[in-house]
Amino acid sequence: MERYIVSGGKALFGDVEISGMKNAALPIVVASILTGEKCVIENLPSISDVRKSLDILAAMGAEVNYKGNNSVEIDSKDVKGGISPYDLVSKMRGSTYLIGAELARFGRAKVGWPGGCDFGVRPIDQHIKGFEALGAKVTMDTENGYIYADAPNGLHGNSVYFDVVSVGATINVMIAAVLAKGKTVIDNAAREPHIVDLANFFNTCGAKITGAGTSVIKIQGVEKLHGCNYTIIPDMIEAGTFMAAVAATGGKVNIKNIIPKHMESVSAKLEEMGMKIEEFDDSITIEKVKPLKKIQIKTLPYPGFPTDMHPQLTAVLCTAEGMSTVTEGVWENRFRYVEELRKMGAEIEVEGVSARVNGVPTLRGAEVKAVDLRGGAAMIIAGLAAKGTTEITNIMSIERGYDDIVGKLTALGADIRKIEE
Ligand code: EPU
Numbered sequence: 515m516e517r518y519i520v521s522g523g524k525a526l527f528g529d530v531e532i533s534g535m536k537n538a539a540l541p542i543v544v545a546s547i548l549t550g551e552k553c554v555i556e557n558l559p560s561i562s563d564v565r566k567s568l569d570i571l572a573a574m575g576a577e578v579n580y581k582g583n584n585s586v587e588i589d590s591k592d593v594k595g596g597i598s599p600y601d602l603v604s605k606m607r608g609s610t611y612l613i614g615a616e617l618a619r620f621g622r623a624k625v626g627w628p629g630g631c632d633f634g635v636r637p638i639d640q641h642i643k644g645f646e647a648l649g650a651k652v653t654m655d656t657e658n659g660y661i662y663a664d665a666p667n668g669l670h671g672n673s674v675y676f677d678v679v680s681v682g683a684t685i686n687v688m689i690a691a692v693l694a695k696g697k698t699v700i701d702n703a704a705r706e707p708h709i710v711d712l713a714n715f716f717n718t719c720g721a722k723i724t725g726a727g728t729s730v731i732k733i734q735g736v737e738k739l740h741g742c743n744y745t746i747i748p749d750m751i752e753a754g755t756f757m758a759a760v761a762a763t764g765g766k767v768n769i770k771n772i773i774p775k776h777m778e779s780v781s782a783k784l785e786e787m788g789m790k791i792e793e794f795d796d797s798i799t800i801e802k803v804k805p806l807k808k809i810q811i812k813t814l815p816y817p818g819f820p821t822d823m824h825p826q827l828t829a830v831l832c833t834a835e836g837m838s839t840v841t842e843g844v845w846e847n848r849f850r851y852v853e854e855l856r857k858m859g860a861e862i863e864v865e866g867v868s869a870r871v872n873g874v875p876t877l878r879g880a881e882v883k884a885v886d887l888r889g890g891a892a893m894i895i896a897g898l899a900a901k902g903t904t905e906i907t908n909i910m911s912i913e914r915g916y917d918d919i920v921g922k923l924t925a926l927g928a929d930i931r932k933i934e935e
Contacts, residue, residue: 518906518920520897521929522879525765525802528926532753532771533559533917534584534746537822538708540608541685542715542746543567544615547576547590548693549719551741556585558746559917562910566602570609573599596624604659605629606914610638610682613663614689617650623663631886631911634847640680644687647672648694671696671735679704679815684731685712692721694735703731706816707776711747718742750776751822752916755891757781757800758826759923761789762833762899766801767926774798779819783809783827787834808836808873813843825851825892831871832860833899841868851889854882858896858904879904887915894919898928 534557544567546553558564560583568586572578574597577589595616603609607630616623630636638661642652649672650665671694674687684704689712691698703709705727713726719742722734753772760767761784774781774793781791781798786809790801808831813821821844831838832855842848849864856862857880861872879902884890890912897904906912909932912919923930 515907515935516909517933518894518909519931519933520879520894520904520906522898522900522902522904524763524898524927524929526760526763526767526923526926526928527765529768529770530756530922530926532748532769533557535559535708535711535749536561536563536915537681538711539564539746540567541611541689541708541712542744543571543588544608544611545689545712545715546588547571547593547615548618548689549739549741550591550619552587552589553719553741554581554585554587554743556743556745558584558586559749560584561913561915561917563606563608563914566606567608570598570602570612573597573602593619595620595622598625600626600659603628607631607636607682610641611686611689613641613645613661614686617645617663617665617669617690618693621665621668623661625661627659627661632850633845638682640676640678640683641686643676644674644683644700645690647674648687648690648698650690669694671698671733673699673701676700676702681706681709684709688712688716688723688731688733691733691735692716692723692739693737696735698733698735700731700733701729703729704815705729707747707750707773715744718744748772751820751888753777753798754780754820754823755826755895755916756922757784757798758823758830759895759898760800760802761787761806761830762895764802765927766799768797768799770797772796772798779817780823783811783819787830806830806834808834808838810839812841815844818843821845821848822888824848825888826895828852828862828869828871829855829892829895832862832874832877832896834873836873838871838873839868840871843867850885851892854885854889854893855896857882858900860896876901878902881905881907884908884911887911891916894923894930898923898930
């Protein structure tokens with residue numbers, strides 16, 4: 515069993531280089547198969563979810579050539595639809611994008627039910643609504659866990675209005691629409707930076723997409739896309755996780771290779787807690803200069819405070835002065851990690867979608883589980899701040915989304931190691 519052992523109490527100092535964004539890399543890797551040509555994707559994070567996506571494409575017939583740790587060439591000329599391996603697809607959420615991609619390239623799709631972190635129900639009704647608006651018929655084989663989509667007359671552009679702001683549905687319908695006949699208009703679209711990154715990738719391949727980053731995205735279908743070289747944007751959640759770690763442990767760290775604009779909501783909350791933050795062109799310096807104060811957080815779709823930073827900030831608030839509140843505005847149940855923090859002496863009460871965090875003077879090391887990706891990051895942050903040793907199990911959920919987190923933290927002076935038994 516693999517575990518992380520964290521000895522707390524060390525302040526963090528130095529520079530950390532942020533990797534490419536997981537939630538941009540996953541759709542872009544899948545979307546590359548729409549070109550049927552060679553795409554070179556750079557600044558790929560070296561994480562297991564990206565490796566799984568590439569394994570899925572390889573199993574579908576793509577030629578995948580890694581060029582070092584962070585770059586890959588994908589030749590999708592010989593890709594076939596309907597044969598993605600169920601055991602890989604069912605382990606990650608990003609595999610839903612295969613439905614849009616297979617529909618766009620082959621006019622039909624067969625994909626296993628996607629997995630990913632467990633936050634309660636994770637419906638895909640908005641994805642399906644979008645595919646159907648473009649002319650596909652979608653059916654579920656719930657017994658065997660497959661989703662089928664079929665557009666015998668091809669996909670045709672249309673208006674799609676989403677009832678909820680969904681990153682996944684926005685991405686999936688963009689993927690389905692780029693090669694459709696005519697114009698698609700997505701209304702109430704998600705505005706996350708990774709949506710813009712996907713649009714930029716597609717436009718580099720010859721697509722005609724405007725409005726990404728606003729709530730109305732317009733896609734004029736084109737007949738063909740061509741291969742390209744594309745560099746993924748930096749991961750704002752990885753950057754925010756390191757910022758949170760400095761808030762919890764103290765010290766001063768320069769977070770490099772980021773887009774500071776993407777960090778605004780996280781920086782604002784950390785400043786409100788008392789952290790000193792300086793912004794540069796492509797980096798941020800964060801320093802702990804005084805004890806942390808209580809704050810209120812509510813997660814929202816971008817540009818609101820990101821749900822994917824909620825557990826990490828809760829871990830920081832465990833030792834801030836006073837009673838903080840964290841309200842989850844995106845997922846119905848993202849608080850499973852709270853029980854683990856309690857094992858470390860945290861005082862947290864959860865009621866519905868809100869947690870009240872009563873700051874304690876210090877956390878103590880304990881054996882805890884990474885219940886999901888960001889919940890696992892929260893365990894690392896708490897462990898770095900705690901007195902004593904913390905043992906974190908189920909670390910594969912952390913390694914799904916963080917590129918060399920142990921190496922990067924160690925370089926900043928943290929005492930964290932991975933044990934493989
Ligand atoms: N929703 C629906 N119907 C749908 C789709 C979504 O009701 O058809 C609801 C969900 O239940 C949720 C809300 O809409 O309440 C937002 O879900 P969204 O579709 O935006 O989430 P996602 O695409 O499944 C991605 C990220 C998550 C991140 C969310 C929100 C990927 C692979 N996953 O999920 O990232 O929390 O957007 O920003 O991009 C993570 O990286 O740790 C992670 C969980």
